[in-house]
Amino acid sequence: MRDWLDSDAVHGFRTSPIAVLSCLLLWLLIGGAVLAPWIAPQNPFDLGRVSLMDSSQPPMSPAADGDRTYFLGTDQQGRDMLSAILYGLRVSLLVGGLAVAFAVVVGVTIGLVSGYVGGFVDLVLMRIADVQLTFPAVLTALLVDGSIRAALPRSVHDSLQLHVVVFSIGISLWPSLARTVRGSTMVERGKDYVLAARVIGVPSWRVALTHVLPNVVGPVMVIATLGLGMAILAEATLSFLGVGLPASRPSLGTLIKYGGDYLYSGSWWMAAFPGLALMLLVLAINLLGDWLRDALTPGLR
Amino acid sequence: MVDEPVLRFDAVSFQFDVSGPWLQRVVGREGRRTLRAVDDVSFALPEGTTLSLVGESGCGKSTVARLAVGLYRPDGGAIHFEGQPLDVARAQPALRRQMSMIFQDPIASLNPRWRVRSIIGEPIRLFGLAADASALRRRVDRLLEQVGLSIGDGDRFPHAFSGGQRQRISIARALASEPRLLVCDEPTSALDVSVQAQILNLMRDLQRDLGLTYLFISHNLAVVRHMSDRVGVMYLGRIVEQGPASAIFATPRHPYTRLLLDAVPDPRGLRPSRDPVVGEVPDPVDPPGGCPFHPRCPLATDRCRMEKPAYTAVGAVQVACHAVAEGRGAIA
Numbered sequence: 001m002r003d004w005l006d007s008d009a010v011h012g013f014r015t016s017p018i019a020v021l022s023c024l025l026l027w028l029l030i031g032g033a034v035l036a037p038w039i040a041p042q043n044p045f046d047l048g049r050v051s052l053m054d055s056s057q058p059p060m061s062p063a064a065d066g067d068r069t070y071f072l073g074t075d076q077q078g079r080d081m082l083s084a085i086l087y088g089l090r091v092s093l094l095v096g097g098l099a100v101a102f103a104v105v106v107g108v109t110i111g112l113v114s115g116y117v118g119g120f121v122d123l124v125l126m127r128i129a130d131v132q133l134t135f136p137a138v139l140t141a142l143l144v145d146g147s148i149r150a151a152l153p154r155s156v157h158d159s160l161q162l163h164v165v166v167f168s169i170g171i172s173l174w175p176s177l178a179r180t181v182r183g184s185t186m187v188e189r190g191k192d193y194v195l196a197a198r199v200i201g202v203p204s205w206r207v208a209l210t211h212v213l214p215n216v217v218g219p220v221m222v223i224a225t226l227g228l229g230m231a232i233l234a235e236a237t238l239s240f241l242g243v244g245l246p247a248s249r250p251s252l253g254t255l256i257k258y259g260g261d262y263l264y265s266g267s268w269w270m271a272a273f274p275g276l277a278l279m280l281l282v283l284a285i286n287l288l289g290d291w292l293r294d295a296l297t298p299g300l301r
Numbered sequence: 302m303v304d305e306p307v308l309r310f311d312a313v314s315f316q317f318d319v320s321g322p323w324l325q326r327v328v329g330r331e332g333r334r335t336l337r338a339v340d341d342v343s344f345a346l347p348e349g350t351t352l353s354l355v356g357e358s359g360c361g362k363s364t365v366a367r368l369a370v371g372l373y374r375p376d377g378g379a380i381h382f383e384g385q386p387l388d389v390a391r392a393q394p395a396l397r398r399q400m401s402m403i404f405q406d407p408i409a410s411l412n413p414r415w416r417v418r419s420i421i422g423e424p425i426r427l428f429g430l431a432a433d434a435s436a437l438r439r440r441v442d443r444l445l446e447q448v449g450l451s452i453g454d455g456d457r458f459p460h461a462f463s464g465g466q467r468q469r470i471s472i473a474r475a476l477a478s479e480p481r482l483l484v485c486d487e488p489t490s491a492l493d494v495s496v497q498a499q500i501l502n503l504m505r506d507l508q509r510d511l512g513l514t515y516l517f518i519s520h521n522l523a524v525v526r527h528m529s530d531r532v533g534v535m536y537l538g539r540i541v542e543q544g545p546a547s548a549i550f551a552t553p554r555h556p557y558t559r560l561l562l563d564a565v566p567d568p569r570g571l572r573p574s575r576d577p578v579v580g581e582v583p584d585p586v587d588p589p590g591g592c593p594f595h596p597r598c599p600l601a602t603d604r605c606r607m608e609k610p611a612y613t614a615v616g617a618v619q620v621a622c623h624a625v626a627e628g629r630g631a632i633a
Contacts, residue, residue, distance in 0.1 A: 192410035193420075196471075199370045199402045200424045200478060201391065214414040 012295045019295075022287035029281050033089035040083035041068060045248075054078040056262070059269050073269040076262060081269060084255055085277050091251035092281070095165055096232035100224050102170030103177055103231075108213075108220060110174065111181025116189055116208045126182070129175035137234045138241070141168030145243045158246060165244055169234045173227045180223060184216040218296050225289035229282040236278055252278040305384045306345040307482050307514045308369060313378035315339040315368055319586060336586050338364040340538035341378070344531075348481065351508070351515040353525040353546070355561065356535035357582055362518045363405075365535075366486040369516055370402050382482070398428045398478035405487035407467035411459035417470055418455035421445070424478035444473040448503060465496035472503065476511070484516045489524060501527060522565055526550055534558045537585055537593040544618030554620045556598045592623065600624040 013019050032039065042049045054063055055078040057070050072081035114125040135143075148164050149157055157164075188194060189212065197207045236253030238244035240260075245251050247258070252274045259270030316335040320326055326333070338361045346352045354362040367373050368380060371391045380387040383396060390396040401424070404410035411420055421441045424430075431437035442452045448469040459467060468488060475483055488504070489497040501524060507513055519525050525532060529546040534557060542555040553559045580597035583589050592610050595601040604623050612619040613626040620626075 192404035192406055193412040195367075195372060196402060196404065196410060196474065197423065198372060199400070200427055201394065201397045202423070202427055211412050215412070 013291075016291060018287055019291040022284040022291070025280060026284040026288060029089060029277070029284065030093060032086050033093050036083075036086040036090050040080075040086045042080045042083045044079040044084045044087055051078050056267050056270075058267075059273075072273045073267075075259065075270050076267070081273050084250065085252070085274055088250055088252040088255050088274060089277060089281065091245060091249055092232050092235060092253070092278070095162065095169070095235045095245070095251065096228050098166040099169035099173065099231040099235070100228045102166060103173035103227060104220060104224050106170065107174035107177025108181050108217070111178035112185055112208055112213060112216070114178065115182035115185025116204070116212060118186070118189075122182070125178070129178050132172070132175045135172065137169060137172035137230070138237055140172045141165070141234065141238050142241075142243060144168040144171070145238075161244075161246055162249075165235060165238060168238070169231045172234070173231060177220060177223050177227070180219050181216050184219065185212055188212045188215050222289055222293040222296060225292055226286060229285040229289065232278070232285070233282055252281075304347075306347045306381075307383060308346040308516060309381040310342050310344050310365075310369075311379045311381070313339060313342045313365075313368060313375045313380055315364055315373055315375050315377075334586055337538050337588065338585070339368065339375075342535075342538075342540055343378075344533055344540065344543060346482070346514055346516060348514050349508070349512050350530040351517050351528050352531045352533060353517040353519060353529035354533045354535050354540075355519055355522060355525050357520065359582060359585060360535040361538040362520075362535050363486050364538075366402070366484050366516065366518050369482075369484050370400055394428055398424065398430075399480045400482045400484065401475040401478055401480045402484045402486065403468070403471050403475050403488045405490050407464045407471065407491055408459075410471050411467055413459055415458075416455065417445075417457055417459065417462075420459070420470060421455070421473045421477055424474065428478055430478065440477070441473075444477055447476065447507070448473045449499075463496075464492050465500060468492060468496075468500050469503070472500075472507070476507070480513070482514045482516065484518075486518045487520070488517075490519065490521065497524065504528070522550075522561060534561065537582065537588055539593060539621065540619075541594065541622065542618065542620045544616075548616060548618050554615055554618060554625050555594075555622050556600055556624065557594050560597075592621075598624075600629055 013023075037043070044050065051063070051065070053065075054070065054074050056076050057074040057078075059073040059081075060069060060071060061073065062069050070080050070082070072085070074080055075084065110125050110129070114122045132140075145164055145168060148160065152160065185208075194207060194211055197211055202211075232252075235244055235251060236256065239251050239253030240257045242257070244253055247254060250258070255274035256271050256278070259267070259272075259274060262270050314337065316337045316339075318333060319336045320333040321329070321331055325331065340361075342361075342365060344352060354365055356362050364373065368375055369387075371387055374388070382390040382400065385396065411417075418438075418441050421444055422431075422437055425437055425440055431440050441455055445452055445455055450466065450469055450473070454462070454466075459470065462470065471488075485504070489500050492500060504515070505528065508515060515528070517525070517528055519528075526546060531544065532546045532549045533540045533543040534549070534555065535541070536557050542549065542553070542558045549558065550562070553562050583593070583596060589596055589606075591607045592598070592601070592605045595605040598605065602623065608623070610621045610623045610626065612621050615625065623629075
């Protein structure tokens with residue numbers, strides 16, 4: 001434990017105010033999202049708890065029945081914005097996290113195979129990655145979403161919506177991971193400790209998994225962290241465009257989209273507060289990712 | 302089978318493909334280019350002895366080491382291990398575990414993410430040489446002691462050790478599968494002189510105690526003299542002179558061997574000075590015809606420029622040199 005506290009990375013973390021601050025903010029937001037069912041003032045999806053009498057209330061206005069205050073106002077259906085944001089954070093983080101996890105599994109696997117096997121396999125896999133990189137994430141997502149919408153009946157499609165969004169965002173994130181892992185794998189593959197394992201006849205897949213993989217995952221953490229920010233933004237963009245998650249399960253992006261409809265009628269808080277939450281979330285993730293990259297790259301210190 | 306050498310190379314050749322990328326070859330109408338790293342190399346390595354290969358950088362000695370443990374497959378000739386073709390031998394775990402390798406770079410040869418205990422234990426686990434976890438632990442402890450490290454060192458990571466200690470860890474890993482043949486690719490070149498001596502003495506003690514056979518690759522003649530029973534001098538992928546270490550160091554016959562020995566500083570100035578041999582090693586992608594050494598050789602004739610020399614036996618030494626064969630290569 002003391003070794004760990006004295007290690008370079010931990011020391012660097014403790015002495016970097018930006019890292020500590022963004023980490024704190026991130027934990028606050030994640031904590032709020034995870035604990036939403038217990039700490040949110042109301043369940044915005046429980047129609048019994050939502051009163052139309054309280055619709056479109058500005059921030060800090062009291063509820064019609066007088067027993068509480070809507071700190072961030074309400075939407076046009078009388079839902080407490082604070083609660084909606086907490087629940088929306090849950091969805092945004094869930095989709096972002098799943099998309100990044102998907103991209104990490106696919107990207108690391110392809111990168112490892114490509115870099116370790118080399119030759120023709122490498123050529124094919126990397127050209128696929130190149131093609132993938134030419135499609136912007138949103139376009140990929142629209143494409144996947146569109147084809148699934150066309151191929152499957154509406155009811156099936158709606159129940160698959162979360163998977164579709166996760167898949168669309170994840171598929172646009174894997175090439176950068178695959179390329180990084182491939183590059184470091186090619187370096188590690190030629191090192192003597194890999195040769196030593198090959199001399200005694202350790203099977204290739206085991207060399208790749210037990211020797212090479214632990215030595216190439218460092219940069220993956222950085223890319224995955226920065227990718228989480230991108231994934232959350234991409235999900236918000238998709239939801240804003242109307243191809244993301246259904247309104248029955250609003251993410252921050254969905255909230256911004258519906259809030260935006262009332263912006264010109266003066267109800268600014270319906271879009272502004274979810275937008276602020278999204279901004280803080282992505283900002284915290286990106287600052288942390290940047291710090292992580294600098295901390296793991298000795299040359300930059 | 303008593304006389305069967307542990308390792309035998311018969312006219313082994315190996316070339317690297319150094320062609321440009323496919324597209325560049327097609328567009329530029331270039332052909333494939335190959336680098337003949339090992340050319341017609343033959344030797345036999347009897348049990349319990351040490352054969353050293355010496356030569357300048359890029360002469361193919363490390364490639365021979367990698368061929369010997371099956372990391373590369375020869376393009377021509379045959380390699381036998383314990384009397385069996387190398388790939389047949391390596392397909393059998395019982396034979397494969399009898400060869401291991403020590404590398405030059407003490408930093409790159411140990412996985413930085415593994416504890417020393419796991420590194421040394423890997424061959425034992427792979428070949429199932431320990432019945433259970435406690436037997437594995439005992440074996441690793443014994444190996445650590447055998448190479449002069451302490452048992453507590455097993456729980457640390459490689460970065461906590463100095464170059465010499467890391468090389469001891471490498472040796473312990475190489476010994477873990479109880480090998481008969483140890484291929485050592487410049488095992489001390491990256492170490493300080495004082496540490497070099499410790500590692501070399503450790504290797505000699507281990508050879509004496511365990512009856513190990515060494516294929517020893519080095520460019521350091523003093524180290525080679527200290528370690529070897531037999532020496533092979535390599536130049537541009539070929540062994541130009543091969544024989545007992547004592548004979549080669551006492552009366553070097555090939556002009557290249559003499560060049561190498563002359564290049565060793567002589568602090569007492571006792572050695573008669575000879576004509577210095579000048580020039581650089583030619584490009585191995587486009588080696589000179591005839592004897593590969595002729596552009597730098599003071600004894601070169603037209604025959605040397607045209608015809609590749611075959612081996613001439615001079616006592617126990619084999620020399621590939623026209624001058625020696627014709628009796629012109631008199632010791633100056």
